[in-house]
Amino acid sequence: MKEIWGQWxxxxxxxxxxxYGDLPYLLDVKVNEHLFRALAQYWNxxxxxxxxxxxxxVPTIEEYTTLLHCPKIQVDRIYARPANVPAFSEKLMNITGMSEQWVTTWIxxxxxxxxxxxxxxxxxxxxHPDLKKRVDVFALSIYGLVIFPKALGHVDEAIADLFDRLGKGTSPVPAILAETFRSLNACRRAGEGRFIGYAQLLLSWFHSHF
Structure with a gap:
């Protein structure tokens, strides 16, 4: 991803x-495993x-919003998954601009x-022949691989729903914070668990205080 960004x-x-704001700068943040483990030990x-x-x-919504540098985020518009959402294939078709056959082949x-x-x-x-679609798919990939990593090397279905709302000004920050807290709690319970969340953003927040 860093190589692609560098070529643009x-x-x-x-x-x-x-x-989408200045998400790519966080791709350059190196996650220091030893520092991260030490930091997790102080999580209450x-x-x-x-x-x-x-x-x-504790990271706040205001601090994370500032670190993401996204001009279109509306802080009062918090993401909440509705009861009825389009199928994953439909959302991918909308985001990528590709055919149903292409989407269903690769799901x-x-x-x-x-x-x-x-x-x-x-x-x-x-x-992709459409420049805006190239940017959209790249942003979707950052959200799926870096911000909400779940399946290694894959973008999860749940990310497509959240991503679909970003164009309407919905803020992803509360969801990012919720996943951060959930993963930190899981690490503490496990003693040495795997942190599944936006480690680069958490470390950037930490460095901003120290």
């Missing part, structure tokens, strides 16, 4: 910034915050969820 010219990058599951001695710190099952491999989305990012 300023026009394409500005189109991305306009619609009872109060959902980091406790450093007598100081309590896979991972456990109890549907997903699409990054390699197929990468091909669209590199060769």
């Amino acid at each position: 010219d300023d026009e394409v990058k500005q189109l991305f910034y306009c619609h 599951s009872a109060y959902s915050c980091f406790t450093f001695g007598k100081v309590d710190l 896979k099952h991972k456990g109890d969820c549907k997903c699409i491999p990054w390699r197929n989305l990468r091909d669209l990012v590199l060769a």
Whole structure:
């Protein structure tokens, strides 16, 4: 993903910034495994915050919104999954601009969820004739692989629903924070569990305080 971003010219990058903010800068944030493990040890599951001695710190919606640099986010528009949503194939057709045959060919099952491999989305990012669609698919891939990683190398069905709402100004930040807290709690319960969340953003927030 970093290589693709580095190959884009300023026009394409500005189109991305306009619609999705400065997410790509977080691709350059290296996740220090030792620092992350140490940080997780200070997570207080009872109060959902980091406790450093007598100081309590927790990422806020305002801080995460600032770090994402997204001009179209409306803080008061929080994402909530509706009871009835279009099928995964329909959402992918809308996002990618590809045919139903193409979409259904590449949809896979991972456990109890549907997903699409990054390699197929990468091909669209590199060769799609519609520039805006290339940007959309790249943004979808960041959300599926970096922000909400679930199935390694695949974009999960749930991401497509959230992504579909971003164009309406819906803020993804509460969902990102909720997943961050959930994963930190799971790590603490497991003692040495795997953090499944936006590690780059959490570390950027941490560095902004220290």
